[in-house]
Amino acid sequence: xxxxxxLKRKREEEEEEKEALAVDAxxxxxxxxxxxxxxxxxxxxxxxxxSVLKLHHSLRQSEPDLRHLVLVVNxxxxxxxxMVPTASLPPVPSVPAAPGMxxxxxxxxxxxxxxxxxxxxxxxxxxxxxxxxxxxxADEGPPGRPTGGAPPGLGALDLLxxxxxxxxxxxxxxxxxxxxxxxxxxxxxxxxxxxxxxGPEDGPVKEQAPELDEAELDYxxxxxxxxxxxxxxxxxxx
Amino acid sequence: xxxxPNERRYRDWSHRRLGPWCSPTGSPAPLSCETGxxxxxxxxxxxLLVPTQVSLLSMEEDIDTRKINNSFLRxxxxxxxxxxxxxxxxxxxxxxxxxxxxxxxxxxxQREQESKNxxxxxxxxxxxxxxQSHEPEFDYLKSLEIExxxxxxxxxxxxxxxxxxxxxNDKTVKLWKVSERDKRPEGYNLKDEEGRLRDPATITTLxxxxxxxxxxxxxxxxxxVFANAHTYHINSISVNSDYETYMSAxxxxxxxxxxxxxxxxxxxxxxxxxxxxxxxxxxxxxxxHPHHCNTFVYSSSKGTIRLCDMRASALCDRxxxxxxxxxxxxxxxxxxxxxxxISDVKFSHSGRYIMTRDYLTVKVWDxxxxxxxxxxxxxxxxxxxxxxxxxxxxxxxxxFECVWNGSDSVIMTGSYNNFFRMFDRNTKRDVTLEASxxxxxxxxxxxxxxxxxxxxxxxxxxxxxSLDFSKKILHTAWHPxxxxxxxxxxxxxxxxxxxxx
Numbered sequence: 001x002x003x004x005x006x007l008k009r010k011r012e013e014e015e016e017e018k019e020a021l022a023v024d025a026x027x028x029x030x031x032x033x034x035x036x037x038x039x040x041x042x043x044x045x046x047x048x049x050x051s052v053l054k055l056h057h058s059l060r061q062s063e064p065d066l067r068h069l070v071l072v073v074n075x076x077x078x079x080x081x082x083m084v085p086t087a088s089l090p091p092v093p094s095v096p097a098a099p100g101m102x103x104x105x106x107x108x109x110x111x112x113x114x115x116x117x118x119x120x121x122x123x124x125x126x127x128x129x130x131x132x133x134x135x136x137x138a139d140e141g142p143p144g145r146p147t148g149g150a151p152p153g154l155g156a157l158d159l160l161x162x163x164x165x166x167x168x169x170x171x172x173x174x175x176x177x178x179x180x181x182x183x184x185x186x187x188x189x190x191x192x193x194x195x196x197x198x199g200p201e202d203g204p205v206k207e208q209a210p211e212l213d214e215a216e217l218d219y220x221x222x223x224x225x226x227x228x229x230x231x232x233x234x235x236x237x238x
Numbered sequence: 239x240x241x242x243p244n245e246r247r248y249r250d251w252s253h254r255r256l257g258p259w260c261s262p263t264g265s266p267a268p269l270s271c272e273t274g275x276x277x278x279x280x281x282x283x284x285x286l287l288v289p290t291q292v293s294l295l296s297m298e299e300d301i302d303t304r305k306i307n308n309s310f311l312r313x314x315x316x317x318x319x320x321x322x323x324x325x326x327x328x329x330x331x332x333x334x335x336x337x338x339x340x341x342x343x344x345x346x347x348q349r350e351q352e353s354k355n356x357x358x359x360x361x362x363x364x365x366x367x368x369x370q371s372h373e374p375e376f377d378y379l380k381s382l383e384i385e386x387x388x389x390x391x392x393x394x395x396x397x398x399x400x401x402x403x404x405x406x407n408d409k410t411v412k413l414w415k416v417s418e419r420d421k422r423p424e425g426y427n428l429k430d431e432e433g434r435l436r437d438p439a440t441i442t443t444l445x446x447x448x449x450x451x452x453x454x455x456x457x458x459x460x461x462x463v464f465a466n467a468h469t470y471h472i473n474s475i476s477v478n479s480d481y482e483t484y485m486s487a488x489x490x491x492x493x494x495x496x497x498x499x500x501x502x503x504x505x506x507x508x509x510x511x512x513x514x515x516x517x518x519x520x521x522x523x524x525x526x527h528p529h530h531c532n533t534f535v536y537s538s539s540k541g542t543i544r545l546c547d548m549r550a551s552a553l554c555d556r557x558x559x560x561x562x563x564x565x566x567x568x569x570x571x572x573x574x575x576x577x578x579x580i581s582d583v584k585f586s587h588s589g590r591y592i593m594t595r596d597y598l599t600v601k602v603w604d605x606x607x608x609x610x611x612x613x614x615x616x617x618x619x620x621x622x623x624x625x626x627x628x629x630x631x632x633x634x635x636x637x638f639e640c641v642w643n644g645s646d647s648v649i650m651t652g653s654y655n656n657f658f659r660m661f662d663r664n665t666k667r668d669v670t671l672e673a674s675x676x677x678x679x680x681x682x683x684x685x686x687x688x689x690x691x692x693x694x695x696x697x698x699x700x701x702x703x704s705l706d707f708s709k710k711i712l713h714t715a716w717h718p719x720x721x722x723x724x725x726x727x728x729x730x731x732x733x734x735x736x737x738x739x
């Protein structure tokens with residue numbers, strides 16, 4: 001499925017790592033009551049796809065319901081985090097003390113999230129180029145630049161300021177041209193950059209430099225929360 | 239537009255109307271349950287259809303409403319989406335009941351006055367006034383359509399003969415004045431009876447205009463429009479106990495208004511992050527304390543409630559109290575956050591408690607205890623195993639409201655399949671009732687309903703898989719002092735009354 005390309009899930013490794021992981025990854029614990037009742041881990045991929053579909057659908061609204069959007073994104077993060085093979089983390093002895101564990105998990109999950117989100121962004125740009133009216137997401141259209149047209153007005157979510165407004169006006173391609181690298185230096189990413197980045201098992205992600213993942217994540221979130229009006233003509237509304 | 243008060247033209251006169259009525263109790267009686275005879279049981283007072291035809295008429299026209307065909311309204315299948323009721327609210331005396339709908343209309347019902355001739359009519363509500371509060375708008379700057387759907391209505395306490403209410407859509411709050419006119423001046427010198435100007439040369443005598451009685455007319459006029467203060471969708475409005483200010487809350491901000499001033503408002507809460515990509519939480523509901531004009535609460539999509547004191551600082555980003563219940567590890571799932579999102583928050587009339595509604599439960603919190611609620615009521619726990627399907631069909635995002643009764647002893651909220659639930663806080667009993675035409679027999683007491691969760695289904699039970707998730711009771715209201723409730727089911731407004739033996 002196009003939306004999850006770039007993310008390889010190795011089920012065998014996932015099961016092996018359940019014991020190795022010391023953090024509270026309750027969704028992987030087969031004895032956990034919630035997991036025992038919940039669908040097996042492999043079903044999460046359909047849940048992930050469903051969530052991504054919902055996210056797309058939400059963004060396609062002329063004015064997305066912010067609550068719906070935030071809840072879907074947060075749920076998507078949870079699902080994504082559960083799908084990241086814990087093999088991406090080093091073995092237990094290297095895992096730092098408890099306070100850092102959550103950060104590491106978050107970092108690795110965010111990195112994997114960014115991997116799938118990167119492919120999401122790519123597909124989003126394909127779809128943006130196609131449609132003149134809200135369409136179901138199911139079909140993958142021909143790749144291409146988003147069609148021009150009048151620069152859309154800023155969406156209701158987009159109060160990022162005039163600078164970002166100009167950025168959006170350049171179209172999606174403009175986002176990739178001008179990558180802001182200031183986020184690498186921020187403390188948020190420091191634990192991740194210290195060697196706990198996802199290993200080569202993450203498939204195509206390894207092709208990209210780690211820094212790009214975070215930058216893409218930033219701009220992806222910009223896109224996700226700010227670009228619902230991008231290249232989109234006024235729709236009929238809700 | 240104007241309508242005759244007490245006009246029953248919009249009433250559903252089908253045979254399903256019920257009697258006999260009972261005189262309301264002075265103080266709310268405890269609930270009856272299916273297992274006990276109890277002192278109270280609920281009967282249907284009336285079922286009101288939001289008048290469909292009214293949406294076709296403009297406000298300025300003075301129409302002869304008698305020409306409207308009643309039978310059009312009786313047929314359920316003609317209900318349009320614009321008629322879906324989106325908010326219900328009693329005024330402070332319970333004499334008036336306002337509904338707002340998706341089409342931007344407000345319909346106000348008035349309680350039938352007690353009369354010796356027709357004792358059985360007491361407790362009925364008739365259409366009092368109907369007006370178009372909000373129109374669909376188009377924001378040209380953002381290329382966005384602004385829905386006219388009325389999200390909330392709040393009454394102001396009555397201070398003179400007129401009634402005032404606030405109604406809001408996603409972006410704009412309006413203050414409406416609803417007043418009666420039963421006299422009109424006649425005998426102008428410069429105008430004739432039709433209002434046309436007279437040629438002054440033809441006037442030979444002067445007379446003093448006199449007020450003559452006329453048929454009672456109810457007029458609604460917009461007195462204030464509070465616009466352009468919300469970037470995001472307004473979800474709540476709340477009138478302050480000082481009666482001079484009110485607040486409006488959207489997904490990320492809360493503004494404080496003075497009723498007299500429409501061109502500015504104070505921003506008192508702002509949770510918008512500097513970078514929108516850091517957004518993880520939105521405001522879902524807000525309300526002022528019923529007595530302390532400096533205190534208010536707001537709830538979030540993460541299941542938290544913050545209580546703020548406006549005396550502490552101008553911007554109440556720092557809460558005074560923070561209410562959150564720790565997550566139950568055994569109930570954790572991917573949907574934990576979604577089902578913890580609070581859809582409604584209401585202070586008790588006493589001001590000592592707050593009640594919150596999330597997807598599966600209603601919780602009562604003591605203002606003095608922040609770490610957990612004092613009471614938790616399961617509304618429809620049988621849905622816990624269906625969360626994935628409910629996520630798929632988006633029902634998990636439904637926003638149910640909750641209400642207190644006048645004495646804060648009973649709380650009520652809606653569910654699916656046109657069910658609504660009441661919980662008696664004292665006796666700990668609860669009851670499930672249904673608001674539907676098919677199941678409301680004349681002269682019968684509402685039958686408690688039961689959902690069968692598994693195993694053998696009894697004759698009167700309904701299984702979880704048979705529930706109709708398109709029939710949801712999101713909006714309910716409870717009379718401020720009596721056991722009269724209003725339940726909105728799509729375009730129907732049901733009014734039930736507690737029958738005392």
